[in-house]
Amino acid sequence: MGGVVRRLGAMVVNGVWQLGFAARFFWLILVYSGQSFTRLHLTIRELYFSGVLSLLIILVSGLFVGLVLGLQGYEILQRYGSTDAMGTMVALSLLRELGPVVAGLLFASRAGSAVTAEIGLMKVTEQLKAMDMMAVSPIARVVAPRFWGGVISMPLLAALFxxxxxxxxWLIGVVFIGVDDGAFWSQMQAAVDFRYDVMNGVLKSFVFGVAVALIAVFEGYDCVPTAEGVSRAITRTVVSSALAILALDFVMTSFMFRGL
Amino acid sequence: MSEPFVRLENVRFAYGERAILRDISLSIPRGKVVAIMGGSGCGKTTLLRLIGGQERAVGGRVVVDGQDVAGLGREALYALRRRMGMLFQFGALFTDMTVFDNVAFPLREHTDLPPELIEDLVLLKLHAVGLRGAARLMPGELSGGMARRVALARTIALDPALLMYDEPFTGLDPISLGVIGQLIRRLNDALGASSVIVTHDIQESLQIVDYIYFISEGRVVAEGAPDEIRHTKDPFVHQFVHAEADGPVPFHYPAGDYAQALTGGRA
Amino acid sequence: MSRTTLDLWVGVFVAIGIAALLFLALKVGSISGSGIQSPYTLSAHFDNIGGLKVRAPVKSAGVLVGRVEEIRYNNERFQAEVVFTVDGRYKFPVDTFANILTSGLLGEQYIGLDPGGEEKNLAPGEVIKKTQSAVVLEKLISQFMFDKAADSEPAPAKK
Known part of the structure; x- marks a missing residue:
């Protein structure tokens, strides 16, 4: 019994330590960001790795999610004879929830894990220490560009999704099933509010981007510098990112969409 | 020139409860090559990290070029590190850049030199280590010895006043080993720098260094010029130089009585 | 990969990302269409607002002219006080009637404004005097049933 309590205590203390480290690390990234923005090509390079290389999976997944939403939505809506509302249903579920959340999850596993692996391997091979000894801050040179690359990519990827x-x-509803094109778009436009639905979705994806990018660079920077340590760090990045996205989504949804 | 470039006074260091360095005093004179020797895991690398300011000593003082490293702020520390070069055990080359960009890295980060001048400087440094022809290769395409030489070229890119080598001879074939050894000596004399080598390769070191410190269990146990070391009667140094398995450095990690452990304390 | 190809790809990525955002804003969200311009607020008291929610539409002649901003209970009048915004392009006479209506039988509830005949228009912040509460379905049904019961000979009610 005492052992269990002690383990619980150790876990909590550990967790608080980690959280403190992460917060301090976040602060350092912000402090060094100015320095790394003077070398814009470093951030552009990371935009390529986390943004451009995630394009394919985001676009294909987005298309398939939309197709499935179209089929399921039609099947359900036709029971109530309101297939015209299909556009509304597809657009609202994507803008408010599925776009930011699914794109965030995909982004964490595609780009977040890659960032963790890269920084972790640089730590294993002492590249970060070498940089520090050369009087170049690894946070400014390595961490901050990857962080901002993720933060900028994420809202764009979610919007594309x-x-x-x-x-x-639209493809399923209008082209294949034959819902009226005008009704599809006009119902959608009548129901979707720019500030309320679109901007809240963008805000969500931005917050997820910050969370995933911070987790990815922190896990990489903080990993145990062995092969096993890096692989654990990558797993932790994907798992904690997913949990963070879902938890943040719940919190933000409860604040944003409680009036309706 | 009487003041040594690096001076350690009664330095103590510990990771948490585990004491690594108990009481170290040593100095690295200007223009000299000094070796720090000791068994694996005796805290030699930690010494370099203390000099470079990556770790702070628990007690004692680390003085580099008249400045107490522990008392320096971030800016001053970085300014000091620009005058230090450290060669890591496995080179620590940036794997996403070519050999050329690796050597150019410190120049691009710390100077505003025009690209043509940087190119000239980089090729000069690479030429000094004999790898001018490998400028366009990626680090993954180099052998261990070549990677170490590229790292050496990067270390000397800013013409540092202090060169630190962390196990420069580990894992090299005899030819590469001799090449690196000669480079360390030649570069030190050509740059007018001071060098400190952390190693356990006694034979190679004896040929190139000016002074040697032996460290065991966190203390300096012996020191002297190479000639004194070769002919010393000190049992520890004797064991080290002649690579004997047992002596003052025991073969066994400290453990309880073996016979008792086998019988489970029943005897 | 050379710097220029990399820059090109990143440029393409950012461009289509922004294009997607614009698509969501203009085509899906219709930033201009539903936007209420230079709104002013009006308020009204109702005996019962039924299921009216914040952000519910305010319509006149079936056209969206504003949205409900705030609903609170007025403890002095024992009534619900509804604050809503109206598009600045539209003016309503002071004797405008505010009803709480339902779109369809089970649809969302909204405020319908029936303009009166006065010359003077409502100024921003003014209170609409004439209101009609939401129709509560349960009340209607029970009223209907009581009427029916009163018409025919009532069976003795069990206590």
């Missing part, structure tokens, strides 16, 4: 999903829904 949603746009692609709406296109998929």
């Amino acid at each position: 949603s746009a692609m999903g709406i296109f998929g829904g």
Whole structure:
């Protein structure tokens, strides 16, 4: 019994330590960001690795999610004879939830894990220490560009996911099933509010981007510098990112969409 | 020139409860090559990290070029590190850059030199280590010895006043080993720098260094010029130089009585 | 990969990302269409607002003219006080009637404004005097049933 309590205590103390480290690390990234923005090409390079290379999976997944939403939505809506509302349903579910959340999960496993692996391996091979000894801050040179690359990519990827999903829904609804094109778009436009639905979705994806990018660079920087340590860090990145996205999504949804 | 470039006074260091260095005093004179020797895991690398300011001593003082490293702020520490070069055990080359960009890295980070001048400087440094022809290769395409030489070229890119080598001879074939050894000596004399080598390769070191410190269990146990070391009667140094398995450095890690452990304390 | 190809790809990525955002804003969200311009607020008191929610539409002649901003209970009048914004392009006479209506039988509830005939228009912040509460379905049904019961000979009610 005492052992269990002690383990619980150790876990809590550890967790608080980690959280403190992460917060301090976040602060350092912000402090060094100015320095790394003077070397813009470093961030552009990371935009390529986390943004451009995630494009394919985001676009394809978005399309398929939209197609499935179209099929399921039609099947359910036709029971109530309101298939015209299909556009509304597809657009709202993508903009508010599926776009930011699914794109965030994909982004964490595609780009977040890669960032963790890269920084972790640089730590294993002493590249970070070498940089520090050369009087170049690894946080400014390595960490901050990867962080900002992720933060900038994420809202763009989420928007592409949603746009692609709406296109998929349109493809199923209008092209294959024959819902009226005008009704599809006009119902959607009447129900979707720019500030309330679109901007809240963008805000969500931005917050997820910060969370995933911070977790990815922190796990990489903080990993135990062995092969096993790096692989554990990558796993932790994916798992904690997913949990962080879902938890943040719940919190933000409860604040944003409670009026309706 | 009487003041040594690096001076350690009664330095103590511990990772948490585990004491690594108990009481170390040593100095690295200007223009000299000094070796620090000791068995694996005796805290030699930690010494370099203390000099470079990556770790802070628990007690005592680390003085580099008249400045107490522990008392320096971030800016001053980085300014000091620009005058230090450290060669890591496995080179620590940036794997996502070519050999050329690796050597150019410190120049690009710390100077505003025009690209043509940087190119000239990089090729000069690479030429000094005999790898000018490998400038366009990636680090993954180099052998261990070549990677170490590229790292050496990067270390000397800013013409440092202090060169630190962490196990420069580990895992090299005899030819590469001799090449690195000669480079360390030649570069030190050509740059007018001071060098400190952390190693356990006694034979190679005896040929190139000016002074040797032996460290065991966190203390300096012996020191002297290479000639004194070769002919010393000190049992520890004798064991080390002649690579004997047992002596003052025991073969066994400290453990309880073996016979008792086997019988489970029943005898 | 050379710097220029990399820059090109990143440029393409950012461009289509922004294009997607614009698509969501203009085509999906219709930033201009539903936008209420230079709104002013009005309020009204109702005996019962039924299922009216914040952000519910305010319509006149079936056209969206504003949205509900705030609903609170007025403890002095024992009534619900509803604050809503109206598009600045539209003016309503002071004797405008505010009803709480339902779109369809089970649809969302909204405020319907029936303009009166006065010359003077409602100024921002003014209170609409004439209101009609939401129709509560349960009340209607029970009223209907009581009427029916009163018409025919009532069976003795069990206590």
